[in-house]
Amino acid sequence: xxxxxxxxxxxxxxxxxxxxxxxxxxxxxxxxxxxxxxxxxxxxxxxxxxxxxxxxxxxxxxxxxxxxxxxxxxxxxxxxxxxxxxxxxxxxxxxxxxxxxxxxxxxxxxxxxxxxxxxxxxxxxxxxxxxxxxxxxxxxxxxxxxxxxxxxxxxxxxxxxxxxxxxxxxxxxxxxxxxxxxxxxxxxxxxxxxxxxxxxxxxxxxxxxxxxxxxxxxxxxxxxxxxxxxxxxxxxxxxxxxxxxxxxxxxxxxxxxxxxxxxxxxxxxxxxxxxxxxxxxxxxxxxxxxxx
Numbered sequence: 001x002x003x004x005x006x007x008x009x010x011x012x013x014x015x016x017x018x019x020x021x022x023x024x025x026x027x028x029x030x031x032x033x034x035x036x037x038x039x040x041x042x043x044x045x046x047x048x049x050x051x052x053x054x055x056x057x058x059x060x061x062x063x064x065x066x067x068x069x070x071x072x073x074x075x076x077x078x079x080x081x082x083x084x085x086x087x088x089x090x091x092x093x094x095x096x097x098x099x100x101x102x103x104x105x106x107x108x109x110x111x112x113x114x115x116x117x118x119x120x121x122x123x124x125x126x127x128x129x130x131x132x133x134x135x136x137x138x139x140x141x142x143x144x145x146x147x148x149x150x151x152x153x154x155x156x157x158x159x160x161x162x163x164x165x166x167x168x169x170x171x172x173x174x175x176x177x178x179x180x181x182x183x184x185x186x187x188x189x190x191x192x193x194x195x196x197x198x199x200x201x202x203x204x205x206x207x208x209x210x211x212x213x214x215x216x217x218x219x220x221x222x223x224x225x226x227x228x229x230x231x232x233x234x235x236x237x238x239x240x241x242x243x244x245x246x247x248x249x250x251x252x253x254x255x256x257x258x259x260x261x262x263x264x265x266x267x268x269x270x271x272x273x274x275x276x277x278x279x280x281x282x283x284x285x286x287x288x289x290x291x292x
Contacts, residue, residue: 009039012084012159013101015060016074017042017092021049028058030098039083042092043074071153072175076166082159090116090154100195104156112161112188115180116154116195135221139177142225142232143184148192150177150221161188177221181228185284230284234277241270 013031017024028040042055046068055062063081065074075089086108090096096116104114132151139147153176165182169175183190226233245266252260 009037009084011035011086011088011105012039012041012078012082014075014078014082014087014089015040015042015055015092016045016071016078016089017047017051017055018045018068018071018074019047019049019051020092021047021051021054023094024051024060024092025054025058027092027094027098028055028060031101032059034098035101041078041082043078043081045069045071045074070171071173072169072178073171075175076169076171079159079162079166085159086156087159087162088154088156095197096154097196097198100154100193103193103195104154107191107193108156108158110189111191112158113180113183113190114156115149115152115190115192117149117152117192118195118197135177138221138225139181142229143181145184145190147180150180152176154195155179174221174224177224181224185228226280227284230280231277234273234280238270238274238277241266241273245270 013035015024015027024042028042031038031040040060042052042060042062044052044055044062044064046065052062052064063077065077078089079087086105088101088104090101100116104116107114132149135150136147139150151173155176157179162179165179168182169178180190222233245263248266249259249263252258252263
């Protein structure tokens with residue numbers, strides 16, 4: 001074993017950061033106090049303030065993006081650069097408690113992914129909490145697994161497993177959603193651990209805007225649902241069109257004793273949507289041939 005391998009940490013903490021100069025040093029220092037042997041890796045995603053300098057001053061290793069690429073892109077860089085066998089992803093703005101890292105690590109040998117789950121009180125706002133509740137229910141329907149916090153950015157994974165899904169991860173904030181559903185699609189195990197979430201520091205603002213990003217998140221979750229389990233989306237829609245066709249035919253048969261073009265169109269749409277779902281399911285299966 002060479003000197004570099006001997007110094008290789010067991011766990012890497014990835015902190016994606018964009019203009020978090022006021023919070024990053026405190027977050028890094030708190031992690032270092034609790035886990036001095038862990039690697040703390042800050043991905044400076046094109047910050048225009050002193051985020052990188054503050055992180056290095058606190059003892060973190062810093063990788064820089066030349067410009068802002070997105071939270072998901074920062075996570076992908078972190079997974080490529082991490083030296084540890086296990087990787088913990090968490091926010092750099094001070095919301096996640098470093099003390100909760102140990103609670104996630106308790107389950108690392110039993111589950112492929114351990115996620116810190118927020119309750120409704122840990123959401124940034126009531127509207128965000130309601131939106132996340134809807135996302136959780138939709139994801140649970142698609143995956144047939146109780147998803148407790150689909151969008152939580154506080155999670156533990158094994159590096160070699162997570163790297164298999166890098167090609168699927170987007171560059172945006174929806175990477176937790178994609179990663180969760182990718183694990184479930186491949187039969188990987190997930191454990192949710194309740195965590196406490198602190199309020200953002202006064203100088204740290206959320207990069208997610210409810211009204212601007214709400215529609216985008218809904219489209220993302222719908223797209224991800226069709227990507228990972230198409231029939232769970234196409235089948236209910238097909239069934240709905242079939243019911244509409246049957247209802248329309250029953251009405252026109254009783255009132256006019258005829259089979260109308262509208263009924264034919266609705267029945268045809270039901271069959272077409274069902275066949276599209278079957279084809280999508282086959283394509284989805286092919287995408288996962290490259291994962292172990």
